Amino acid sequence: MARIAVLLMGPPGVGKGTQAKLLAEKFGFRHIATGDILREAVRKRTKLGKLAKSYMDKGQLVPDEVMLGLIDEVLAETDSDVILDGYPRTVVQAENLEPTLNRHGFVLKQAVFIDVPDDEIVRRLSARRICPKCGAVYNLLTQPPKNDEICDNCGTKLIMRDDDRPEVIMTRLRVYRDQTKPVLDYYKSRGLLKIVSGEGNIEEVHQRLLNVLGLKQL
Numbered sequence: 001m002a003r004i005a006v007l008l009m010g011p012p013g014v015g016k017g018t019q020a021k022l023l024a025e026k027f028g029f030r031h032i033a034t035g036d037i038l039r040e041a042v043r044k045r046t047k048l049g050k051l052a053k054s055y056m057d058k059g060q061l062v063p064d065e066v067m068l069g070l071i072d073e074v075l076a077e078t079d080s081d082v083i084l085d086g087y088p089r090t091v092v093q094a095e096n097l098e099p100t101l102n103r104h105g106f107v108l109k110q111a112v113f114i115d116v117p118d119d120e121i122v123r124r125l126s127a128r129r130i131c132p133k134c135g136a137v138y139n140l141l142t143q144p145p146k147n148d149e150i151c152d153n154c155g156t157k158l159i160m161r162d163d164d165r166p167e168v169i170m171t172r173l174r175v176y177r178d179q180t181k182p183v184l185d186y187y188k189s190r191g192l193l194k195i196v197s198g199e200g201n202i203e204e205v206h207q208r209l210l211n212v213l214g215l216k217q218l
């Protein structure tokens with residue numbers, strides 16, 4: 001039987017990574033997060049890792065064919081179902097991904113987009129605080145420090161990064177939605193797109209994902 005591939009998409013702050021990990025733990029999917037496999041290849045200094053790093057060192061984006069090559073290598077050594085997290089981001093990437101999946105015996109089952117209204121994403125992401133001294137990361141909503149805005153580790157007053165300011169988050173969201181819209185349309189036209197609400201707690205979102213993926217709670 002063919003193994004299945006599920007794509008998990010969604011803007012930053014919707015809990016995509018958390019949900020992918022949960023599905024991986026409970027159902028044995030391999031969780032393929034493109035950022036992680038990129039870092040791993042660079043760290044291991046593989047051929048593609050070194051090539052990717054040469055672009056990153058110049059401040060350039062890693063080209064599609066390098067990223068797809070990295071995914072190809074991971075698929076080649078995977079014998080379970082897979083969840084791709086954060087890929088594809090463009091229609092060209094989407095079109096090239098599927099032959100690669102198929103070549104390794106995977107069938108693309110569904111592209112699932114987790115969505116949360118922009119104002120909720122801003123609320124979640126703008127709650128992030130970091131410690132300027134030791135680098136610890138907190139979230140006032142989900143992972144608050146013991147004392148109000150003070151680092152648990154070193155007692156320093158926490159700060160908000162410029163990237164976490166609401167206006168910056170809104171700009172990032174607009175860019176993400178503009179970029180991703182054609183990808184969603186592409187999967188929708190092929191009957192593969194499911195949109196799931198990312199509102200509510202982790203377990204509620206997990207249940208919605210199980211429903212659209214036709215998986216039963218273990």
Ligand SMILES: [Zn+2]
Nearest residue numbers: 131134151154
């Ligand atoms: Zn600290």
